[in-house]
Amino acid sequence: MHANTRALWHDRKDPMKVYGKPVDEQTRCVHYRTDKDIIAIKFRCCGKYYPCFRCHEECSDHAVKVWPEGQWQERAILCGVCRTELTIAEYRASSCCPSCSAEFNEACRNHAHLYFDVSSKDAVSERSDSRPRAEMASPMASAVWISPTITGTTIS
Ligand SMILES: [Zn+2]
Numbered sequence: 001m002h003a004n005t006r007a008l009w010h011d012r013k014d015p016m017k018v019y020g021k022p023v024d025e026q027t028r029c030v031h032y033r034t035d036k037d038i039i040a041i042k043f044r045c046c047g048k049y050y051p052c053f054r055c056h057e058e059c060s061d062h063a064v065k066v067w068p069e070g071q072w073q074e075r076a077i078l079c080g081v082c083r084t085e086l087t088i089a090e091y092r093a094s095s096c097c098p099s100c101s102a103e104f105n106e107a108c109r110n111h112a113h114l115y116f117d118v119s120s121k122d123a124v125s126e127r128s129d130s131r132p133r134a135e136m137a138s139p140m141a142s143a144v145w146i147s148p149t150i151t152g153t154t155i156s
């Protein structure tokens with residue numbers, strides 16, 4: 001007899017389940033389904049994989065939280081071709097899957113800010129040099145002009 005020890009309550013729990021509106025097994029969705037759209041992204045807010053931010057927008061009831069740079073070592077990118085989970089840092093450093101060499105869609109980079117906090121990379125400098133200008137009218141040293149009184153005495 002073969003004993004199936006798998007706990008039933010745990011049966012359907014798949015950490016790599018892709019939510020939203022995927023259209024195939026490689027995580028393409030109704031919004032993005034070119035050959036290269038093969039990754040799903042785990043969202044910081046709910047810890048669930050979605051094929052894209054629009055899937056998240058349409059299928060979740062909350063606003064997206066992006067991954068702060070300090071957490072880019074988290075495995076939050078799923079390659080739909082080989083089902084390998086990459087870290088955000090790995091994904092951002094590659095143009096194709098390090099595991100199966102499937103090419104990533106480079107256009108995704110334009111949307112990076114929707115998933116990851118890239119503000120520190122983009123904002124080169126934020127100097128605020130606008131000090132309120134003190135416009136003091138310097139009081140002119142008022143020269144007191146003392147006109148000499150001319151006392152003319154004519155003696156005849
Ligand atoms: Zn979410």
Ligand SMILES: [Zn+2]
Pocket residue numbers: 020021029030031032051052053054055056
């Ligand atoms: Zn989508």
Ligand SMILES: [Zn+2]
Pocket residue numbers: 079080081082083084097098099100101102
């Ligand atoms: Zn892969």
